[in-house]
Amino acid sequence: MFPVTIEWVLTKNGGRKQLPPIGLYYAVAHFDIPNSKNWSVVFQLEIHLINSHQLWLTQGKVRFLVDHAPNDYFKHLSTFKIFEGPRLVANVFLR
Template sequence: MYRVKVVWLTENEGGRRSAPPIGRYYPVSRFPEEKTDWQNNAWSVVFELEKPNVTDGRIVSMGCVQFLFDTAPEQWMTKYEAFEIYEGPRKVADVLLIGN
């Protein structure tokens, strides 16, 4: 798993009403590599989230992430510094990969 900082969008920005609870969370990812038709080719990810905190007025969760499937492009987790996560068509957060 890869260490991450998840910065949640506010409800006014189209994000969630609140951050998910501590534990596992299963959204879909969008990496910079995925330009067009990404919804049909998106990769599911699984997070182990810690208790969210408020930092600079933003809700932030620390945790770890990995792709849900072994066939996913694992190299993206080290190639990129960040990616987005979605619940259906709705972007809910920006994910910063720590250590990349």
């Protein structure tokens, strides 16, 4: 698994009404790579934080849900987006 910090989109901007519970969280990841498809990922959420700008942050780890996914994305990219249906709910930063 790869360490991440998740910055959640604020509710007023279309994000979640509350943070997912600590533990496993399954989501759809979008990578800003031409012709790349979305991939299912699983997070191990470890701790929720609120920073000085009142943004919701979560630290944890991520991996792809399936073995044949492009694991190199996590090694070579610094960020990706998380969607729930058509709605952007978070930006993820690889640490």
